[in-house]
Amino acid sequence: MTSEFLQIAGAIVLPNVGGIVNARITKNNLENWYRHLKFPSYRPPNWIFGPMWTSLYSGMGYASYLVWRDGGGFGGDAQLPLIAYGAQLALNWAWTPIFFGQHNIFGALIELLALTATSSVCGLLFYKTNKVAGLIFIPYVAWLSFASLLNYDVYKLNRGDKDKKAIEAPTSKKE
Template sequence: MMRYGRLVLFVIAVLGAGFAIGYLNRPDAWYAALGKPAFNPPNWVFAPVWSIVYLLIAVAGWRVREQGSSSGWRLWLAQMALNFAWSPIFFGLHQPGVALAVIVALLLAIVAFQIAIWKADRISAILFAPYAVWVAFASLLNFEIVRLN
């Protein structure tokens, strides 16, 4: 029972941090004025998608932490740091070029996490698959925003 209590707390912490980052770094007039590709989704799509993704990230992180995988845990922490850095750089500092470098590093960290834990915890690796797809899409959006502006 205690184990699942830790899961709930971990999920709340990850979702809470994600919501805080999103709330503090919302799209503004600068973002609205940027040229965007035709496939850019409406702003309202991002919150529900990220909520689901953060839930998956949290469960995978909790699983790796509970299993005591130090290399998996370090990669999980690295991808979270990159994840949390992207929004302030893009929306707060208005630096889409720097944000592009961060999101590409994030995508690499996500894939490295999946590869590193595949044998020990396939469930966590699979939980990261939608995250990898979403960040790949977000990377393409970021690239196109840099290219168009």
């Protein structure tokens, strides 16, 4: 294996690690909390989220490699774009524990809006270093924008009862 292949593989694996960890948090809350929420009619089926996030994480990981390579690594012109990348990745990984772990739909919405803004800035900074890397962020930012709308509507639909259902797991099944 070449050094370049290992660098690309590492860059792709890194964001997926957070996705794998967060998938466990999500899975642990699907039946006991998430399925009891109200959703807008346009919500995608649950099975789409895993492949979608794997694709997006892999793309952003590859984009980070391109910026690192073309921008001179952490000590070169890539430094600011890579800092933005790390910031948006940390925000990305934080959404699941807020939404699924804490059952805090409103807090997750605020966090997701910050993530979308940070990811947009990151994509622009990536574009300045490597156009392909910047363009790879377009589907990611589009998905985050859609996710923000979905998160907002889930919050709106579940904020009745003084946000009780939007924040805490139901204590009894009402179906």
